[in-house]
C-alpha cells in the first residue's frame with residue numbers, strides 16, 4: 001500500500017494552480033513529475049561534486065565517477081541485468097533504439113535482411129528502421145493488429161524466415177495503454193534464433209522488469225518517464241551483442257588508444273558512451289529509482305491499475321464515449337462523440353487538467369484506427385480518484401458545450 005497524500009507532498013509542482021484551478025496532471029505517459037529528492041540531487045551534484053567523470057585523478061572527479069557508477073549498479077539491480085557493463089547510458093529510449101539500429105544494423109545486417117516491428121510502435125521504433133533501410137536496404141515487416149487492437153500473435157509466428165534478424169516491439173502501447181505478451185513474443189523469436197529489442201518506455205514506470213527472466217536481448221527506457229530527469233535513458237543489452245556490435249558515436253571515453261592509422265575501442269559499457277555523459281542526470285536517475293524502490297514497484301502498479309480501472313469505468317458512463325484497445329496499465333485513450341481531441345484537451349486545460357491529445361507519436365496506429373487522434377489520460381503513483389472525477393466532470397462540461405453549439 002502507498003500513502004498517496006504523503007507521496008504528493010514530495011512533488012512540489014503538484015501544488016501548482018493552472019488558470020487558478022488546482023493542477024490535475026494526467027500526462028504521465030509523456031513525462032512524469034519529479035520528487036523533491038530527484039530535484040535536490042541535481043542541485044547537490046552541482047553544488048558538491050561537479051566534475052567531469054572518468055577522467056580526473058582529483059577528488060571531485062572520483063566522487064562524481066563513483067556516484068555515476070553507483071547509479072549504473074542501481075539500474076542493473078532494478079532491471080535484473082547480469083552485469084553492470086550491460087547498462088549503457090543514453091539520452092533516452094529514442095537514442096537507445098537508434099543505437100541498436102545503427103550499431104547492430106551496421107555490424108550484423110545486410111541488404112535483404114528483415115526486422116519485425118509492430119503496428120502499434122512509437123515513431124522512435126519505426127523511423128530508425130526506415131533510416132537503416134535507406135542506408136543498407138534492410139527491410140522491416142509489421143505485425144498486424146487483431147480487431148481489439150492486440151498484436152496478432154498467429155500472424156507474427158508466420159513472419160519469420162531465414163532472413164529475419166531482429167524483432168523490435170513495444171512492451172506497453174503508449175496510445176492504448178495495453179501490455180503486449182512480451183515473454184511469448186521473445187520466446188517465439190528465440191525459437192527462430194532471432195534476438196529481441198523491447199521498447200520499455202511505457203513499462204518501466206509501471207511494472208517489475210527482469211531482463212534475464214524475460215530473456216530480452218535489448219531493453220530500452222527513458223529516465224524522465226520514471227520520475228527521473230530528462231535527457232538520460234538506458235539501453236540494456238546482453239554482453240554477447242554489445243561486445244559484437246561496433247560503437248555508435250566516436251569520441252572521448254569510448255577509446256583505449258587513438259592513432260591516426262588505428263583506434264582501439266574501450267571496454268563495455270564505455271565503448272557506447274562517447275563524450276561527457278550527462279552524469280548529473282544519471283546520478284539523479286539513480287535517485288529516482290531508489291525512490292521507486294522505497295515505495296515498491298508492485299505497490300505503484302497496484303495503485304495505477306486501480307486508477308485505470310476506475311477511469312475506464314467512469315469514462316464509460318459518458319454517452320458516445322469510445323475507448324481504444326483494452327487498457328491494462330496506466331493510460332487510457334478515448335474520444336467523445338465528434339469532439340476533436342485537440343478541442344477537448346484545450347477545454348480541459350482551462351480547467352487545470354493536463355491530458356495529451358493527438359497521434360502520440362504513433363501515427364500508423366492512429367491511421368489504422370481511422371481517427372484524427374485520441375485524448376489520452378495517463379497516471380502515475382501520485383494521481384488520485386478525485387483527479388479522475390475532475391477529468392470526468394471536465395469531459396462532461398465539454399460535451400455540454402459542444403451539444404449546445
Ligand code: PLP
Nearest residue numbers: 092093094122124174201202222
Ligand atoms: N517508445 C514509447 C512507447 C514511448 O511512449 C516513448 C515516449 O513517449 C518513446 C519510445 C520515446 O521516448 P523518449 O522521447 O523519452 O526517447
